[in-house]
Amino acid sequence: xxxxxxxxxxxxxxxxxxxxxxxxxxxxxxxxxxxxxxxxxxxxxxxxxxxxxxxxxxxxxxxxxxxxxxxxxxxxxxxxxxxxxxxxxxxxxxxxxxxxxxxxxxxxxxxxxxxxxxxxxxxxxxxxxxxxxxxxxxxxxxxxxxxxxxxxxxxxxxxxxxxxxxxxxxxxxxxxxxxxxxxxxxxxxxxxxxxxxxxxxxxxxxxxxxxxxxxxxxxxxxxxxxxxxxxx
Amino acid sequence: xxxxxxxxxxxxxxxxxxxxxxxxxxxxxxxxxxxxxxxxxxxxxxxxxxxxxxxxxxxxxxxxxxxxxxxxxxxxxxxxxxxxx
Numbered sequence: 509x510x511x512x513x514x515x516x517x518x519x520x521x522x523x524x525x526x527x528x529x530x531x532x533x534x535x536x537x538x539x540x541x542x543x544x545x546x547x548x549x550x551x552x553x554x555x556x557x558x559x560x561x562x563x564x565x566x567x568x569x570x571x572x573x574x575x576x577x578x579x580x581x582x583x584x585x586x587x588x589x590x591x592x593x594x595x596x597x598x599x600x601x602x603x604x605x606x607x608x609x610x611x612x613x614x615x616x617x618x619x620x621x622x623x624x625x626x627x628x629x630x631x632x633x634x635x636x637x638x639x640x641x642x643x644x645x646x647x648x649x650x651x652x653x654x655x656x657x658x659x660x661x662x663x664x665x666x667x668x669x670x671x672x673x674x675x676x677x678x679x680x681x682x683x684x685x686x687x688x689x690x691x692x693x694x695x696x697x698x699x700x701x702x703x704x705x706x707x708x709x710x711x712x713x714x715x716x717x718x719x720x721x722x723x724x725x726x727x728x729x730x731x732x733x734x735x736x737x738x739x740x
Numbered sequence: 741x742x743x744x745x746x747x748x749x750x751x752x753x754x755x756x757x758x759x760x761x762x763x764x765x766x767x768x769x770x771x772x773x774x775x776x777x778x779x780x781x782x783x784x785x786x787x788x789x790x791x792x793x794x795x796x797x798x799x800x801x802x803x804x805x806x807x808x809x810x811x812x813x814x815x816x817x818x819x820x821x822x823x824x825x
Binding site: 547549552553556557560561582585586589590592642644652653654655656659660662663665668673674677678681692696697698699702713717720721724725727728731732 | 787800
């Protein structure tokens with residue numbers, strides 16, 4: 509989709525292939541781009557394998573279903589390939605790819621006539637909130653205000669390797685509000701660093717951390733619920 | 741400099757800033773408060789341990805394969821791009 513890459517700025521200049529700005533990229537990104545430009549299919553497949561799933565999860569923030577998100581990601585890959593020859597490397601390759609993806613997803617989201625407004629999805633946050641196993645003393649507690657009333661029970665770490673624990677975590681992440689889901693996907697599932705996530709999603713570090721913290725808190729709580737079940 | 745006491749920061753507040761703590765995004769004063777609190781409060785120490793364990797287990801969700809058919813169709817797009825450029 510040509511429109512997907514015509515956002516101006518970083519990936520437009522036709523002379524980028526001459527080098528110049530590209531030299532500011534990491535050595536890893538630089539080598540990868542060279543391999544892609546020379547038609548290395550192995551390099552392309554590795555890129556797809558590493559990024560396709562997180563791209564789908566991010567796209568789902570803007571469209572109504574996983575099926576549509578898959579289509580958006582396919583479009584994005586075409587846009588990425590079209591832009592690759594002109595990519596100047598002013599930001600990391602991955603962040604650039606995700607910006608193209610988000611452009612595609614926003615366009616598709618717009619075409620879907622916004623049947624599900626983002627604000628409506630936001631409200632799911634409260635509904636998903638479960639009663640915590642742990643609790644705190646009230647703020648007017650005479651001795652230890654805001655300290656543990658019921659501190660967390662110890663987990664049996666060996667059980668965390670169970671596939672059931674993973675199933676529980678995945679289910680909880682799927683239930684998160686989309687903006688929390690995309691941040692925890694990139695930070696904790698895909699192991700991106702904070703700066704890269706902010707560049708790709710166009711959000712501030714502080715905002716990103718708030719979303720990540722809420723998401724992690726929910727996932728830990730789900731895991732605590734599971735740990736309590738298997739040890740009781 | 742006075743020694744931080746566990747009550748300088750409440751457990752309820754501490755659990756809200758753990759992501760900032762783990763990212764190294766807290767100012768020095770807050771970070772010291774958190775560290776001192778963790779030494780003396782077994783509940784929060786356990787919570788932090790679980791928080792880290794959660795991140796570790798979440799990481800394992802990335803081990804997923806893509807359907808062959810999808811890889812093939814993307815590879816086609818790549819070949820097409822090569823020949824078109």
